[in-house]
Every structure is written in structure tokens, then in C-alpha cells.
Amino acid sequence: MPINLDFGIVRRIRQFSRRWAFKRHGVDPDPLTLSSRRIYIIPTGLGVAFALMLFAMFIGAMNYANNLALGLTFLLGSLALTAMHYCHRNLAGLVIRSATSEPVFAGGIAKFHIALENTAPLARHELTVANDHGMAEPQRVPANGRAVFELPLPAPKRGLLTLNHFETITRHPFGLFRAWSHLHMNLTCVVYPKPSPRGITPPPVETDTGGAQDSLLGDEEFAGMRPFQAGDSPRRIAWKAYAREQGLQVKVYAGTAVTSHVFDWDALPGLGTEARLSQLCRWIEDAHAAGSAFALKLPNLQIPANIGQAHRQRCLTALALFDQ
Template identity: 70%
Template sequence: MRSLPARLRRKTRAWARRRHGIDPDPVDLSSRRIYILPTGLGVAFALMLFAMFLGAMNYGNNLALGLAFVLGSLGLTAMHYCHRNLAAVRIASAASEPVFVGEEARFRIALENHAPLARHELTLGNDQGTSRPVRLDPGARAVLTVNVAAQRRGYLPLDHFDIATRHPFGLFRAWAYLHMDVKCVVYPRPAPRGLPPPPVETDTGGAQDSARGGDEDFAGLRSFHPGDSLRHVAWKAYARGQELQVKVYAGTAVTSHLFDWESLPGLDVEARLSQLCRWIEDAYAAGHAFGIKLPGVDLPADIGPAHRQRCLMSLALFGTQESQP
């Protein structure tokens, strides 16, 4: 059962979505999009000022009365700066990595400051948590993440998130609700190891791991695994900041798998997809060529990260409206 604050936040988000609709990508925050309320510290500060004002009036203490007005002016100035800290910030989506069911999708959101003044303590958040605060100097750009639990395969939309600030002094919280058309791909959860894959095939002239021979034609790259020869590591790609990868060549014999939907009778749709996902991950880790055959999808055996992504994407979108042949 939701708490009262959670229900109020949900109703407020729904009202904001009806008012503003789906936001473009990127979007520049206008002043009318920004809401502001005092924090708990701000409420305590206001009560303290009220008590100080009553005491000063009761005892006719001009010094205390002047201090109350100065502190009150400070609070109003803080409210103005807190609201201005968000105005005209540009928000855009950045690339998000696919995940498996059961993991957390990490939506990457870019914040850009095109104003001549710095922005302080900006955060992004949703029901699952809040990102670390960042400072944006004039012309600067920062990328923050918003996490969402991936509970089913397919495209996972980022339903909502908010950008907020408590700068300066933490007396007020200014925020804006965002509803952008941003999605992340969720692959099926790999089944536990145990069920062996279909019998392997040996092909000649196909793509093959360079550590096993066949150095005639370069075929691509795959992830580095313990035991791989350091002679075949793609050091130039690693120096450019990419992950450690191994060069793969074409020629001679290659171990190849064909993972067929029909080879898993008796399992339901999700169980079959999970088992196929497990076989794909194991074959890719071993450097073997593999292909998949689903109803309406036939991907021949190949190797490399791009082929793995195509196969996993076919599993993720199988039977959905976004499914691709």
C-alpha cells in the first residue's frame, strides 16, 4: 500500500504529464515547468523567523527586528536563486546499454548548460533513487543515470524522471517532471547452466578464433577471455579506450552452433528464450560461431559482438509488436 507522500507524488506527476505531454528530446526547461516548495529545513527556518519576529515586536527590540527582516530577505533571495538554478537547463537522452531481465536498466541523461552562469547541485531521480549532485559550469555538459528495474524483456520505457536542486542553503527544493520517449532494450534472463546445446558443427572457411589458427582473413573482434594469446589482442583498440578484445580471422575449421527453437519442446515461450539466451552467451564467451532459428527469424552462424547483439535483440523482441525479422 502506497504511503500518502507517494500517492501525492504520483498524482502530481500525472497532472504534470497531462499539462505538458511527452517532452521533446532535447528539451530546454522553461520557468513555467519548474515547481518549488520549502524543504523541512526551510519550514524550520520560517518558523524560527516568525518566532524571532514575534519576540522582537513583543519586546520592542529593533536589533532583533532588523535581524529578522535580514534573514527573511535572505530566504526570499534563496528561493529566487533556487528557481533560477534550473531555468533554461537543456536535457537530452544519451545511449543506454541493453540489460538482462532481473537487472537494472541505467538510462543515461545528459544535462547541458548554455547560460553564462553556473548551475549547482543538480540531480536526477525517480521512485528508485536519486543520482549524485553535479555542478555545471557555463557551456559544460554532464551525463547522469536514472535506474529502472528491468522486469520483462523487450523495450523498457523510461516513464518519468525529475530534475531537482536545493541550491542554495537547502531551504527550498525546485524541480521539474520530465516525460521523454526514451527506451532501453531488455534481453531475456539467461537460464541456469545445465542443459547442453545442440550438437556442434564443424565448418571450413568460416569465421574462427585467431588463437586456433586460420590467419588468412581478418573477420572481426571478440571479447578477451582468460587463456587467449596476447599476440592477437587488439592493442590499438584498447589504447583508444575500448574493452580488451581479440582479433578473429576466417579460414580453416570453426566450431559452429545452430540454436533452434524447435530443439526445446515442452518449454513455454519465456523458458525457451531464456535457454537460447544461455546458449548464445556461452558460445560467445567460448569464441564459437553460432546462429539462431526462431519462428520467422533465421540468423546464420557468425561471430562477434554485433552478431551477438542481433541474436539477443531477436530474442528480446520475439512475439512483440516491435519484433524484427
């Protein structure tokens, strides 16, 4: 019971400190250069124990008039003060900016990437970033270099997930002090709807999609291969891949006729909004895995048929941000 009480007190102190820092500094720009006034520092548990040890040494040395013990006490005390200075300096002047965060599906763990850039001619040691849900692995940032940290955050529902607070932390050197800075950058990550279980088969539509191709490829170029489907022309079969025992696959070229699926919002009557989005997400994932072209029809939005990773991301993002 006392352990839970202590933990609750520490948590409330941290929440108060965070609110006070937000009132003082507001929302931070991206990127941000840490100034000295943004950095806070306190002794760690080891630092408190070290201070008590120094106090006991000082009392003993004074009691016995031992100059050698007094000299050792002052030497260790100066070491602690130097460590405090270097711990604070380890964060001062860092440039903090957001890095690319990959989208995730609802119910998963979003991983925000945060870059720390060191513009000084000296390296920074044992730097990390943390929030209420985890802490990144400490890293060394070389002189005039950068390091990218990964910070987890649960993604319970679709939409835009916001990381509105995190901390940069260091305990270098010796672990006697903890220096940190509160940051409120409002970093975002797209959260796709969670795909529903397989069950409802999408209606295929045989159509000449014309420009159904990966947008990263040019016109009249080889766009990739997909699994063989009934009705495909034998001339499109990749026989060399079949000879290498890679299965029966069909070559897809830009502008060729392919089996295209039309994933229509109105084709799922009787389902709620989230259930429809989950089913559409399942169809998109299955079609992309099969290499089939597909189109997406939502209220007030139509995405023409296409294939490729960029097309998949565009459609899933439209589902994630639906009605937001």
C-alpha cells in the same frame, strides 16, 4: 503507524502532481529545454523551520521594540527570498536529453543515463534526477558543459523497458527550497531474457562460415583468439600466448573454417516460449565467451553465423524483442 500514514499522504500528493503535470504538458520531446513554467518550487522541511524561526524573531523584536533584531529578521528574510530565486533559476534553461543506456538481463537493474546540458555562462550546482526507485548522485554542471546522471529502474521481464517519468531536482542554495520539474520522455532500454542454468548442450555443426567475423573488422584480417577445441589445426595455435602461460588459444581469421553452432528454436520442443528464449540466451552467452561462431534461427528470422560483440548484441536483442 502515523509515520506510514504520513508517507502514504506524501506519496499520493506526488502521484497527483505527476498526473497533473502530464495532463498539462503531455509527452516531452528529446531533447527538452526547461522553461520557467515547467519548474515548481516549495519550501523544504529546513525551509519551513527557517520560516518559523523568522516569525518568532519578528514577534520578539516587535514585542521588545528592538530595531537591531528587526533588522536581522528582515536581513534573513531577504536571504531566504534570494535563495528561492536562485533555486528556481538553477533549473531554468537546462537542456535535458537521453544518453546511451546499456541493455540488461531480465531480473536485473536497468541504468538509464540522462544528460543535463548547461548552455548558460554560469555553473549550475547540486543538480540530480530521481524516480520512484532511486535518485542519482547530485552533480555540478559547469558553464557551457554537461553532466550525465545514472537512474536505476528494475527490469523484471524481457522486452523494451520504458522510463516514462523522472524528475530533475535541486535544493541549491542552502537547502531551504526544493525546485523540480516532471519529465515524461518515454526513454527505453532493451532487456534480454534471463539465461537459463547450464544443462542442455547445444549441437555443434562443423561448417565453413566464410565471413564469420566481427563486423567491425575488414576482410582477411585477424579477428581474435578463442580457447582451443578438439580438431583445431596446430598451425592456428597461438604458441607465443601459450609460452606466456595464457593457456592454449587458437587464432581466428576472417573467412576461416570454424566450429559453428546453430541455435534453433525448433531444437527445443516441449519448452514454453520464455523457457526457449532463456535457453537460447544461455547458448549464445556460452558460445560468445568461448569465441565460437554461432547462428540463430527463430520463427520468421534467421541470423547467419558470425562472431563478435555486435553479433552477440544482435542475437540477444532479437530474443528480447521476440513476438513484440
